[in-house]
Amino acid sequence: xxxxxxxxxxxxxxxxxxxxxxxxxxxxxxxxxxxxxxxxxxxxxxxxxxxxxxxxxxxxxxxxxxxxxxxxxxxxxxxxxxxxxxxxxxxxxxxxxxxxxxxxxxxxxxxxxxxxxxxxxxxxxxxxxxxxxxxxxxxxxxxxxxxxxxxxxxxxxxxxxxxxxxxxxxxxxxxxxxxxxxxxxxxxxxxxxxxxxxxxxxxxxxxxxxxxxxxxxxxxxxxxx
Amino acid sequence: xxxxxxxxxxxxxxxxxxxxxxxxxxxxxxxxxxxxxxxxxxxxxxxxxxxxxxxxxxxxxxxxxxxxxxxxxxxxxxxxxxxxxxxxxxxxxxxxxxxxxxxxxxxxxxxxxxxxxxxxxxxxxxxxxxxxxxxxxxxxxxxxxxxxxxxxxxxxxxxxxxxxxxxxxxxxxxxxxxxxxxxxxxxxxxxxxxxxxxxxxxxxxxxxxxxxxxxxxxxxxxxxxxxxxxxxxxxxxxxxxxxxxxxxxxxxxxxxxxxxxxxxxxxxxxxxxxxxxxxxxxxxxxxxxxxxxxxxxxxxxxxxxxxxxxxxxxxxxxxxxxxxxxxxxxxxxxxxxxxxxxxxxxxxxxxxxxxxxxxxxxxxxxxxxxxxxxxxxxxxxxxxxxxxxxxxxxxxxxxxxxxxxxxxxxxxxxxxxxxxxxxxxxxxxxxxxxxxxxxxxxxxxxxxxxxxxxxxxxxxxxxxxxxxxxxxxxxxxxxxxxxxxxxxxxxxxxxxxxxxxxxxxxxxxxxxxxxxxxxxxxxxxxxxxxxxxxxxxxxxxxxxxxxxxxxxxxxxxxxxxxxxxxxxxxxxxxxxxxxxxxxxxxxxxxxxxxxxxxxxxxxxxxxxxxxxxxxxxxxxxxxxxxxxxxxxxx
Numbered sequence: 141x142x143x144x145x146x147x148x149x150x151x152x153x154x155x156x157x158x159x160x161x162x163x164x165x166x167x168x169x170x171x172x173x174x175x176x177x178x179x180x181x182x183x184x185x186x187x188x189x190x191x192x193x194x195x196x197x198x199x200x201x202x203x204x205x206x207x208x209x210x211x212x213x214x215x216x217x218x219x220x221x222x223x224x225x226x227x228x229x230x231x232x233x234x235x236x237x238x239x240x241x242x243x244x245x246x247x248x249x250x251x252x253x254x255x256x257x258x259x260x261x262x263x264x265x266x267x268x269x270x271x272x273x274x275x276x277x278x279x280x281x282x283x284x285x286x287x288x289x290x291x292x293x294x295x296x297x298x299x300x301x302x303x304x305x306x307x308x309x310x311x312x313x314x315x316x317x318x319x320x321x322x323x324x325x326x327x328x329x330x331x332x333x334x335x336x337x338x339x340x341x342x343x344x345x346x347x348x349x350x351x352x353x354x355x356x357x358x359x360x361x362x363x364x365x
Numbered sequence: 366x367x368x369x370x371x372x373x374x375x376x377x378x379x380x381x382x383x384x385x386x387x388x389x390x391x392x393x394x395x396x397x398x399x400x401x402x403x404x405x406x407x408x409x410x411x412x413x414x415x416x417x418x419x420x421x422x423x424x425x426x427x428x429x430x431x432x433x434x435x436x437x438x439x440x441x442x443x444x445x446x447x448x449x450x451x452x453x454x455x456x457x458x459x460x461x462x463x464x465x466x467x468x469x470x471x472x473x474x475x476x477x478x479x480x481x482x483x484x485x486x487x488x489x490x491x492x493x494x495x496x497x498x499x500x501x502x503x504x505x506x507x508x509x510x511x512x513x514x515x516x517x518x519x520x521x522x523x524x525x526x527x528x529x530x531x532x533x534x535x536x537x538x539x540x541x542x543x544x545x546x547x548x549x550x551x552x553x554x555x556x557x558x559x560x561x562x563x564x565x566x567x568x569x570x571x572x573x574x575x576x577x578x579x580x581x582x583x584x585x586x587x588x589x590x591x592x593x594x595x596x597x598x599x600x601x602x603x604x605x606x607x608x609x610x611x612x613x614x615x616x617x618x619x620x621x622x623x624x625x626x627x628x629x630x631x632x633x634x635x636x637x638x639x640x641x642x643x644x645x646x647x648x649x650x651x652x653x654x655x656x657x658x659x660x661x662x663x664x665x666x667x668x669x670x671x672x673x674x675x676x677x678x679x680x681x682x683x684x685x686x687x688x689x690x691x692x693x694x695x696x697x698x699x700x701x702x703x704x705x706x707x708x709x710x711x712x713x714x715x716x717x718x719x720x721x722x723x724x725x726x727x728x729x730x731x732x733x734x735x736x737x738x739x740x741x742x743x744x745x746x747x748x749x750x751x752x753x754x755x756x757x758x759x760x761x762x763x764x765x766x767x768x769x770x771x772x773x774x775x776x777x778x779x780x781x782x783x784x785x786x787x788x789x790x791x792x793x794x795x796x797x798x799x800x801x802x803x804x805x806x807x808x809x810x811x812x813x814x815x816x817x818x819x820x821x822x823x824x825x826x827x828x829x830x831x832x833x834x835x836x837x838x839x840x841x842x843x844x845x846x847x848x849x850x851x852x853x854x855x856x857x858x859x860x861x862x863x864x865x866x867x868x869x870x871x872x873x874x875x876x877x878x879x880x881x882x883x884x885x886x887x888x889x890x891x892x893x894x895x896x897x898x899x900x901x902x903x904x905x906x907x908x909x910x911x912x913x914x915x916x917x918x919x920x921x922x923x924x925x926x927x928x929x930x931x932x933x934x935x936x937x938x939x940x941x942x943x944x945x946x947x948x949x950x951x952x953x954x955x956x957x958x959x960x961x962x963x964x965x966x967x968x969x970x971x972x973x974x975x976x977x978x979x980x981x982x983x984x985x986x987x988x989x990x991x992x993x994x995x996x997x998x999x
Binding site for chain 2: 211231314
């Protein structure tokens with residue numbers, strides 16, 4: 141009962157204020173506070189020599205990479221939205237944001253929510269100049285969403301759906317709901333040797349090394365830079 | 366593809382390694398970078414000012430002068446730089462476009478000079494970024510109008526072969542073209558004035574003679590006024606008939622406002638001539654004389670300001686209409702209130718609500734004649750409220766009309782905004798088309814580049830050796846038309862296709878094939894086609910179709926892929942119907958060439974007979990269908 145009375149009182153007070161304002165005609169300008177969000181995030185990468193030592197890129201290649209990186213992200217770090225934006229531009233027909241999210245997590249090795257140039261270049265070094273073992277390691281890390289060392293069917297399904305999302309809807313043959321799931325089944329049939337429902341890193345690497353197609357395609361992007 | 370992200374293509378390609386373990390099919394060969402150069406600085410000398418940039422920066426836009434091989438024409442061997450004899454200030458904006466991907470329009474620059482530079486360097490103005498686009502469009506519109514005005518002025522000069530009729534019409538419309546026209550113009554103006562003054566003076570009471578009472582001049586000097594009237598009407602009639610003769614479209618002329626005014630001005634005279642001096646009819650005849658005052662409107666031909674005023678009133682007709690409506694509402698409300706308030710008082714003038722209308726109008730317009738005044742207290746209170754609100758309501762439309770008037774003086778902005786909206790829509794449509802261009806470019810090149818990919822698909826080594834040499838030159842020829850960036854991007858998309866074992870399809874083709882399958886397999890369900898767009902506009906996936914296992918066996922995958930491509934190229938609706946149904950295996954293959962696309966290339970591909978992707982064991986359609994590869998146009 142008292143709450144009702146309190147509410148009534150509040151309403152009456154509001155009404156009185158409103159009438160008062162109406163009669164006296166106060167012009168109240170809407171004060172919009174501009175919140176200037178100064179993106180104070182600025183990041184400078186380590187020196188060129190250090191990066192040269194840590195990665196397998198030459199000095200010139202690092203320079204080219206940094207110029208492209210800095211052009212798109214002047215603040216020196218990529219946050220997830222920019223990352224998604226950039227990646228989506230390559231796949232105009234589909235929705236690349238989910239896969240970009242997974243990629244972002246794979247590149248963001250220290251999990252601080254942003255990819256700096258070092259992270260970027262480290263990832264690229266593995267992908268482009270690493271041994272097959274390292275590349276497979278990286279791929280496993282990408283699929284293992286919660287980074288627990290096992291790829292479960294759900295994780296793989298998420299990844300697969302993300303990849304199929306990139307195709308978009310206008311495909312031939314027409315994409316169906318169960319296509320990613322079937323693809324995951326095939327993957328698990330191939331990879332999960334002991335049929336325990338998860339794929340470990342050893343099973344993964346083992347199986348990939350025995351697959352000719354995969355081996356050959358791993359070498360595909362050797363000369364990208 | 367935007368400029369900046371071109372630098373990220375290597376990253377996207379590297380990230381494609383994430384798909385490799387998942388894919389079941391072999392990947393296509395990456396495009397080789399023939400004569401791969403280290404990124405070098407090139408010097409662009411524009412009228413003495415040297416600009417330097419990386420070669421890769423310019424290569425981002427291969428369809429412009431600087432991005433294509435066209436710039437080689439400007440290469441100066443001795444100084445080892447590219448020399449352009451153009452404006453260096455504008456070139457700054459153009460080079461920034463390559464660097465940042467955004468084209469800005471500097472405000473101090475002349476619009477036609479800027480347009481010329483853009484045209485020279487092969488950049489379309491539509492990609493001017495949003496921050497500068499409005500300004501650009503405004504300046505362009507002003508320029509176009511200035512050109513139009515110039516043209517109109519030029520139109521006044523006499524064209525060589527004008528018929529007499531055309532000359533007369535031009536003389537009527539533009540009096541300053543010839544002296545005769547000018548004379549005619551002034552004579553008619555004079556007579557209009559005379560006629561109007563006559564009408565006015567007619568009613569003035571002339572000097573009273575002692576024996577006769579005061580009578581208006583018109584009745585005193587009847588003949589004189591009648592002669593004046595006849596003379597004026599003669600001139601007006603002749604003028605009207607001449608205009609009617611000279612008008613290029615007589616029907617349109619008769620319907621125009623000015624001609625109606627002319628007719629209304631001279632008709633009373635003729636009606637008066639025709640009518641007898643009957644007592645009953647002469648009353649009507651007198652009223653007709655009122656229409657003679659319309660002659661004053663004939664002045665609008667002579668006065669630009671009058672025309673603008675008329676146009677203003679016409680253009681704010683909706684505001685005036687609303688004003689009238691709101692006034693009527695207020696009048697009715699207040700009249701009712703006043704009537705009931707004054708009902709009690711004796712000898713009240715407010716006898717009925719319509720009678721109160723007069724009081725309300727007079728009060729609201731703050732005239733206050735005083736012929737009707739409220740006597741009761743309630744009446745006075747409401748009367749004062751009425752007059753106060755009247756001030757507000759009357760004051761509202763005046764600024765509207767004023768602003769309309771000034772608006773018409775300074776170019777009709779409303780029509781321009783509508784045009785700008787249309788232009789904006791057109792611009793967005795063009796940008797959308799260029800975006801779809803990138804995806805359809807991939808589809809386009811995919812069909813063209815089949816020669817390239819057919820090599821890797823076959824697993825047999827001898828085929829690789831033999832056909833490689835023969836096809837490699839063709840492949841090289843085809844890939845030369847695409848820039849390296851594009852070919853790498855297409856390779857990336859192709860890898861994705863291989864990973865998912867599905868192919869990108871043109872939207873139109875997709876919708877067609879979808880319609881086909883939807884109609885055939887489930888006639889009860891209606892396909893829901895959404896509007897055209899870029900992503901996610903095609904129909905939602907139907908889950909109930911027969912399952913289609915992606916082919917897992919690597920051995921036959923290559924051949925099946927090849928056949929899948931062939932089927933798609935040759936006969937898309939046919940194959941989807943076959944593959945999706947599994948219900949009618951005995952359907953004879955139907956030729957369906959109504960996809961509405963232009964068949965511009967016919968590439969014959971030697972095709973081994975193979976199974977369709979769903980492993981039904983259907984044979985391929987006859988080879989004649991296979992060999993036609995449709996290249997889709999936008």
